[in-house]
Amino acid sequence: MDLDMATLQYRSETSELLNESAGRLFASVPDRDIRAAQLGQWSETCWQQVAEAGFPLALVREEVGGFGVSPGEAVDLLRVAGYHAAPVPLAETMLANRLLTEAGFEAAPGPATIAPVTGTSVFALEHQGQGWRIRGHAAGVPWARNVDPIVALVEHDGKPFVVRLERTRADVTQEGSLAGLPSDALTLDSELSGDVVRPAPSRWTCATLKAAGAALRVAEMAGALERVLEMTVTYANERVQFGKPIGKQQAVQQLLATLAGQVAACGAAAAIAGAAFDRLDISAIAAAKVRAGEAVSIAAPIAHQVHGAIGFTEEHRLHFFTRRLWAWRDEFGSERHWSAILGQQAIAAGADGLWPFVTSFGAPQEA
Structure with missing residues (x-):
């Protein structure tokens, strides 16, 4: 995927402050609220904190009440939410508010x-x-x-x-x-x-709405996978077997290297999806969602393999992230859905257009 460094390094000072604020907020959410969400229960306290911080308006344009950050920066906020397994519908509300305000409605006063x-x-x-x-x-x-x-x-x-x-x-x-x-x-x-x-504005169709949702899910997946990697490396360095940490074993080190590679690939996919969000580039977002799903299919099993039996218990926090990752793979289009669309577009491009089509994903657009 052709993505220049300027596209990858899009975080402004405002975005950094936004992510730091989100990180502090979501890190303070107790595990009981995350567990309750996985039982279908609602955390009004957590939502009020999110609303007071203004995060649901991150994708809304500044002239209609938004933050004034770029869409890519706003999407990046969801990496933080995914990293902390935030038990609120932040991605859904952000997208709903973007669609509402572009259609001339006011943003939702609460979760949407x-x-x-x-x-x-x-x-x-x-x-x-x-x-x-x-x-x-x-x-x-x-x-x-x-x-x-x-x-x-x-x-x-x-x-x-x-x-x-x-x-x-x-x-x-x-x-x-x-x-x-x-x-x-x-x-x-x-x-x-x-x-x-x-x-609706002409650019919004059922296809582009699904692509927009998929871009947000990719960002959440990237954040959750980062957390899975950290947890797995920490456990491998703390779990002692036969007198030394299991992370010192070559086989485990190879698994951790594979896991890290998939996390990096998902992070790059999230950067592409974020850069493609504003122009609703279905091809770029489709490629990002497929690659993120592939990363999850490889990385999550490795994390559970390294953790062993403890990683499957209700008490361990690993499932906060791996269960979300498996769910997010299918939401707003699975790998099969988006792969089929990419295949159709590749066929339509023809022999002469195939290589430019493949290398265009994530490339900056001319003004």
């Missing part, structure tokens, strides 16, 4: 989420009198039971519309992701007033 997330979701929107009617269902909507509004992107007559949906308008069936986090099913058949449905 996005639908659809999976390809099995189907919505229909039609005019009814002076308003609208929305019907359909959506699976795997993160944190739907806890948030208000639910922001949906629905097509009508071939055009995308943003729907600011009150949670009470939907029948919510509580379900969980592989991480145990809320990942609910929605059933909709509701009349809506005209002021909660607005045309």
